Amino acid sequence: MGYRSHHAIVITGTYEDWIEKARNQALEIFKWVSPISPFSGRNQCRSFFIPPDGAEHYSESKKGDRRRDKFVKWLDGQRHADGSSPLKWVEVQYGDTSPEAPMVCRHS
Numbered sequence: 001m002g003y004r005s006h007h008a009i010v011i012t013g014t015y016e017d018w019i020e021k022a023r024n025q026a027l028e029i030f031k032w033v034s035p036i037s038p039f040s041g042r043n044q045c046r047s048f049f050i051p052p053d054g055a056e057h058y059s060e061s062k063k064g065d066r067r068r069d070k071f072v073k074w075l076d077g078q079r080h081a082d083g084s085s086p087l088k089w090v091e092v093q094y095g096d097t098s099p100e101a102p103m104v105c106r107h108s
Contacts, residue, residue: 006052006095007068007105011075011087012045018078018086019046025074026050029067052095072106 011026013019019036026033026048034048050071053064068091079085085108094102 005093007064007091007093008052009050009068009071009089009091010047011049011089012047013087014043014045015086019048022075022078022087023048026071029071075108 011019011022013022023033023036030050031053033050036046036048039046050068053060053067072089072091075085075087075089078087088108090107091105092102093105
């Protein structure tokens with residue numbers, strides 16, 4: 001059995017229209033992006049996620065890596081001068097056929 005892992009990105013915005021901006025950017029990069037969740041909690045957080053791309057071949061997997069890198073670069077580019085960001089996000093890796101546990105790859 002080959003090595004397979006899944007990568008997903010979860011993005012949360014808490015004010016203004018940042019979550020819409022992030023989702024619009026994601027739609028330009030990825031084949032499928034979830035809808036934005038309804039408001040939740042006192043701080044009115046809203047979230048969406050980018051599911052694993054389902055790539056089974058190395059070349060397709062590399063394309064998925066490049067798409068995630070492009071989106072993460074965009075997310076990092078939204079930081080304010082003080083380093084804070086209106087978007088919180090995490091990229092997780094899971095489902096490996098190796099014995100390693102799921103892990104957080106990158107985060108805000």
